[in-house]
Amino acid sequence: xxxxxxxxxxxxxxxxxxxxxxxxxxxxxxxxxxxxxLNAFVEVYEQSALAQAELINEKIASGKxxxxxxxVIGIKDVLCYDAHEANASSKILQGFESQFTGTxxxxxxxxxxxxxxxxxxxxxxxxxxxxxxxxxxxxxxADETRVPGGSSGGSAVAVQANLCTVSLGTDTGGSxxxxxxxxxxxxxxxxxxxxxxxxxxxxASSFDTIGVFSKTVKDNALVMEIxxxxxxxxxxxxxxxxxxxxxxxxxxxxxxIAYIKETIESPALQPEIKANTLxxxxxxxxxxxxxxxxxxPLLKYTLPTYYILTTAEASSNLSRFDGVKYxxxxxxxxxxxxxxxxxxxxxxxxEVKRRIxxxxxxxxxxxxxxxxxxxxxVRRMIKESTEDLLNKFDYIIMPxxxxxxxxxxxxxxxxxxxxxxxxxxxxxxxSGVPALSIPNGKDKLGLPIGLQIITNSFKEAELxxxxxxxxxxxxN
Amino acid sequence: MLSAEVKSKYELVxxxxxxxxxxxxxxxxxxxxxxxxxxxxxxxxxxxxxxxGTLPKVNRKAVEFxxxxxxxxxxxxxxxxxxxxxxxFYPDLPKGYQITQxxxxxxxxxxxxxxxxxxxxxxxxxxxxxxxxxxGKSMHLAGEVDTLVDFNRAGVPLIEIVSEPDMRSSEEAYxxxxxxxxxxxxxxxxxxxxxxxxxxxxxxxxARLWGAEEYGKKVEVKNMNSFRNVARAIEHEFERQILLIExxxxxxxxxxxxxxxxxxxxxxxxxxxxxxxxxxxxxDLSPVIVSEEWLSSIQGAMPSLPRELHHKFVNEYxxxxxxxxxxxxxxxxxxxxxxxxxxTRNYKxxxxxxxxxxxxxxNELTLHISxxxxxxxxxxxxIQLIDDGKVxxxxxxxxxxxxxxxxxxxxxxxxxxxxxxxxxxxxxxxIPIVESVLAENVVKVAEYKSGKKGxxxxxxxxxxxxxxxxxxxxxxxxxxxxxxxx
Numbered sequence: 001x002x003x004x005x006x007x008x009x010x011x012x013x014x015x016x017x018x019x020x021x022x023x024x025x026x027x028x029x030x031x032x033x034x035x036x037x038l039n040a041f042v043e044v045y046e047q048s049a050l051a052q053a054e055l056i057n058e059k060i061a062s063g064k065x066x067x068x069x070x071x072v073i074g075i076k077d078v079l080c081y082d083a084h085e086a087n088a089s090s091k092i093l094q095g096f097e098s099q100f101t102g103t104x105x106x107x108x109x110x111x112x113x114x115x116x117x118x119x120x121x122x123x124x125x126x127x128x129x130x131x132x133x134x135x136x137x138x139x140x141x142a143d144e145t146r147v148p149g150g151s152s153g154g155s156a157v158a159v160q161a162n163l164c165t166v167s168l169g170t171d172t173g174g175s176x177x178x179x180x181x182x183x184x185x186x187x188x189x190x191x192x193x194x195x196x197x198x199x200x201x202x203x204a205s206s207f208d209t210i211g212v213f214s215k216t217v218k219d220n221a222l223v224m225e226i227x228x229x230x231x232x233x234x235x236x237x238x239x240x241x242x243x244x245x246x247x248x249x250x251x252x253x254x255x256x257i258a259y260i261k262e263t264i265e266s267p268a269l270q271p272e273i274k275a276n277t278l279x280x281x282x283x284x285x286x287x288x289x290x291x292x293x294x295x296x297p298l299l300k301y302t303l304p305t306y307y308i309l310t311t312a313e314a315s316s317n318l319s320r321f322d323g324v325k326y327x328x329x330x331x332x333x334x335x336x337x338x339x340x341x342x343x344x345x346x347x348x349x350x351e352v353k354r355r356i357x358x359x360x361x362x363x364x365x366x367x368x369x370x371x372x373x374x375x376x377x378v379r380r381m382i383k384e385s386t387e388d389l390l391n392k393f394d395y396i397i398m399p400x401x402x403x404x405x406x407x408x409x410x411x412x413x414x415x416x417x418x419x420x421x422x423x424x425x426x427x428x429x430x431s432g433v434p435a436l437s438i439p440n441g442k443d444k445l446g447l448p449i450g451l452q453i454i455t456n457s458f459k460e461a462e463l464x465x466x467x468x469x470x471x472x473x474x475x476n
Numbered sequence: 477m478l479s480a481e482v483k484s485k486y487e488l489v490x491x492x493x494x495x496x497x498x499x500x501x502x503x504x505x506x507x508x509x510x511x512x513x514x515x516x517x518x519x520x521x522x523x524x525x526x527x528x529g530t531l532p533k534v535n536r537k538a539v540e541f542x543x544x545x546x547x548x549x550x551x552x553x554x555x556x557x558x559x560x561x562x563x564x565f566y567p568d569l570p571k572g573y574q575i576t577q578x579x580x581x582x583x584x585x586x587x588x589x590x591x592x593x594x595x596x597x598x599x600x601x602x603x604x605x606x607x608x609x610x611x612g613k614s615m616h617l618a619g620e621v622d623t624l625v626d627f628n629r630a631g632v633p634l635i636e637i638v639s640e641p642d643m644r645s646s647e648e649a650y651x652x653x654x655x656x657x658x659x660x661x662x663x664x665x666x667x668x669x670x671x672x673x674x675x676x677x678x679x680x681x682x683a684r685l686w687g688a689e690e691y692g693k694k695v696e697v698k699n700m701n702s703f704r705n706v707a708r709a710i711e712h713e714f715e716r717q718i719l720l721i722e723x724x725x726x727x728x729x730x731x732x733x734x735x736x737x738x739x740x741x742x743x744x745x746x747x748x749x750x751x752x753x754x755x756x757x758x759x760d761l762s763p764v765i766v767s768e769e770w771l772s773s774i775q776g777a778m779p780s781l782p783r784e785l786h787h788k789f790v791n792e793y794x795x796x797x798x799x800x801x802x803x804x805x806x807x808x809x810x811x812x813x814x815x816x817x818x819x820t821r822n823y824k825x826x827x828x829x830x831x832x833x834x835x836x837x838x839n840e841l842t843l844h845i846s847x848x849x850x851x852x853x854x855x856x857x858x859i860q861l862i863d864d865g866k867v868x869x870x871x872x873x874x875x876x877x878x879x880x881x882x883x884x885x886x887x888x889x890x891x892x893x894x895x896x897x898x899x900x901x902x903x904x905x906x907i908p909i910v911e912s913v914l915a916e917n918v919v920k921v922a923e924y925k926s927g928k929k930g931x932x933x934x935x936x937x938x939x940x941x942x943x944x945x946x947x948x949x950x951x952x953x954x955x956x957x958x959x960x961x962x
Contacts, residue, residue, distance in 0.1 A: 078529075086528065093528065096528070098527070098529065099522050099527065100522055100527075197531060198530070201529050202528070202529075204759075205760050233531060233533070235533050235534065235761055235762045236531075236760065236762045312756060315563075315754075316561050316563050316572070316754070316756070318572075319563060319573055320526040320528070321572075322565060322567075324570075324625070325525055325570060326525075326527070336567065336623075363754035363756055364752055364754060365752050365754075372756060
């Protein structure tokens with residue numbers, strides 16, 4: 001069996017009648033089985049994927065196939081898919097089956113993508129290592145003693161290890177970009193509101209986005225252009241038209257690029273990552289692009305701002321998991337109050353509980369203004385400064401992460417060290433602008449390094465084109 | 477017991493919070509039906525149940541209804557509406573928070589005019605009106621160990637009308653509530669049924685010595701299911717607080733529940749275990765912008781309001797305040813009357829007909845004016861009949877009107893003719909009748925002529941009898957006088 005890397009290869013094989021959808025699904029099912037120990041998949045929809053493949057074979061034969069016919073996707077365990085379980089990797093949603101399909105997933109299915117299963121992640125998207133999951137940890141295929149990053153660790157590894165063509169993850173503060181960097185693949189966090197959140201189990205509503213993991217920029221662009229756009233189920237989804245990103249990948253202009261001094265000179269930055277990032281900047285300069293170092297003194301406030309606001313929203317978003325209506329309910333309760341307390345104490349993991357408590361604290365009457373109100377103001381400042389920068393420059397380039405994939409348990413006793421993993425990814429999340437991570441070589445242990453490209457809101461087309469250009473000359 | 481003397485040292489201060497369930501077809505943030513009285517948990521989508529991955533969506537009709545109420549109360553309409561989450565745990569609250577408005581309610585300020593029984597008129601100032609969603613209903617069924625929850629009501633749109641601490645008597649509170657009810661019914665945004673809970677009222681009550689600058693500590697009283705009970709609860713609470721103050725005890729800021737059976741209030745929870753609702757802006761809803769166009773289209777579609785109609789009835793139709801009050805009590809009666817007044821100029825007769833025979837017919841059969849068989853046109857014709865002197869008011873109401881109720885298709889004139897009720901005002905035909913009456917009463921005529929002028933009424937009665945009630949009293953009197961005084 002041939003090895004499929006990109007959707008282009010799959011399409012070519014389908015066109016040449018070298019393969020059909022059933023064979024493609026079987027190829028991935030085989031890989032999933034072989035790589036089961038990576039623990040990327042929580043559940044594999046073997047029968048329905050094979051049945052769907054048959055249907056799409058028919059459609060291809062009759063010339064009625066959608067644009068994603070032949071694409072096999074995995075979805076993060078926080079995305080709703082009708083009549084399938086969705087647990088958000090939490091005990092509290094044990095046995096919970098969604099009664100509808102989220103917009104992003106539905107749009108891909110409508111174009112004949114085949115959903116092969118749901119993917120492991122950190123509980124409710126909270127984590128940077130995929131160690132906080134009721135389904136267990138996910139192994140990084142590049143080094144199985146190391147984390148794949150998080151929270152969308154399963155989604156990253158599924159693409160990294162060829163368990164599906166592309167996968168969907170969600171990115172609230174870096175949960176697509178950081179694992180993409182750790183696993184050496186492409187991952188995007190679109191502009192906030194670009195993709196409908198209907199069917200995304202919320203962590204922090206004003207930050208949550210649905211992103212895509214892929215091997216190539218082009219596959220990523222294609223999936224994004226299909227998922228994105230206005231949706232009647234999400235009043236916060238943007239009404240701006242969606243360009244055909246995958247057809248706008250040609251790039252031949254000279255552009256203005258900024259890199260933020262505070263990122264490249266961060267003491268937390270691993271030397272090889274710094275070197276590889278600077279090397280890209282140097283190459284860009286040599287190609288005739290304008291590359292400038294800029295100051296972004298607000299960088300140090302991005303993490304605190306992010307953690308105050310996301311935990312505040314999370315503390316409220318997760319209130320619905322109370323044992324009353326669905327999901328886990330403690331068997332040990334003796335009255336209503338103990339039902340609430342025990343259900344939530346037993347149902348949520350440690351990190352989730354930590355964030356609920358943090359969020360409850362920052363919203364409490366006595367601390368509201370000192371934390372929540374202030375963080376909202378700082379968020380606005382960070383957003384405005386980032387947008388100002390992106391009005392002067394076409395792109396900001398920075399490392400995706402301060403370090404490459406770390407060992408299991410390395411940060412387990414130090415939540416703040418874990419939070420620092422998001423140091424470079426939260427700026428785009430706090431600002432709502434799109435950001436994408438592409439592979440940028442490896443460190444001395446052979447672990448993948450990610451390069452992050454940020455641009456202004458709704459400029460995904462420009463982001464993909466530039467990423468495609470960079471990927472090409474990076475591999476030269 | 478509290479003596480009247482002690483009580484009179486204190487001023488009562490009342491603020492009301494009124495929740496009105498809006499008459500939209502669908503819920504505040506989903507398309508689920510709001511229909512009342514269905515089997516439990518039959519109008520519950522994944523959104524109502526707060527399933528993970530769901531998002532709310534604002535019902536524009538509910539926003540319009542809230543704006544209408546604001547316009548009716550002269551409130552300022554907020555153009556950029558941000559929703560907020562009010563966080564607390566309760567089994568009937570599916571999301572663990574209620575989506576409401578916090579810092580920028582849709583309507584700011586405004587007032588509700590009231591008229592007290594002694595004729596005093598004043599305006600009760602409003603703080604705000606905001607939009608929110610209702611919770612489900614917890615049901616404690618007999619024989620069930622568990623408490624059950626019906627989520628049909630969860631998400632039904634509400635407006636909360638919050639007054640300033642601007643009322644000083646339970647009567648003011650009662651009249652304020654009646655006016656609010658009248659308004660929501662005129663606007664057709666709420667059915668105003670307090671017994672069924674579509675209108676709910678909490679009262680903030682405090683007492684202070686007359687002349688004191690600071691308000692006393694307020695106590696919130698809940699669970700009054702009628703206007704009368706609101707007034708009772710306020711009165712009781714006022715006296716309870718005065719007794720506490722008089723005995724040197726402190727008033728606790730707390731929530732108390734009213735028991736209609738005993739007329740007493742009892743503590744529900746004190747401030748110490750007061751919830752911290754942790755309000756913050758709802759990130760799942762984009763702001764609802766009220767554009768100039770939208771606002772003016774709502775303004776253009778506003779129905780006549782009780783205060784406008786009252787003003788018109790008094791100033792344009794020259795009716796007494798009392799009449800205007802009765803006629804504007806119900807929107808439908810007022811509109812019927814308004815139409816009637818476009819068909820007749822005898823407004824007072826129209827008002828008398830409405831307040832007398834029409835209302836008593838409706839009350840007797842507990843009918844709504846929309847079920848009233850006689851249209852304004854026919855009623856105007858009846859007034860015309862009186863104005864033309866063809867029947868008098870009592871014949872009109874006692875003889876013609878009952879027939880009209882049965883034969884709505886017949887004109888009052890036709891009925892009067894059929895029943896032979898048309899007054900005779902023809903001197904030529906009346907003179908012989910009067911002459912024969914006088915001829916039959918020679919003795920009485922002599923007594924009259926010798927000064928017993930009171931016999932006139934007797935002669936008149938005879939004339940009416942002989943004419944079978946059709947003699948026009950004015951003409952008959954004139955002829956009688958002429959013949960007798962000769």
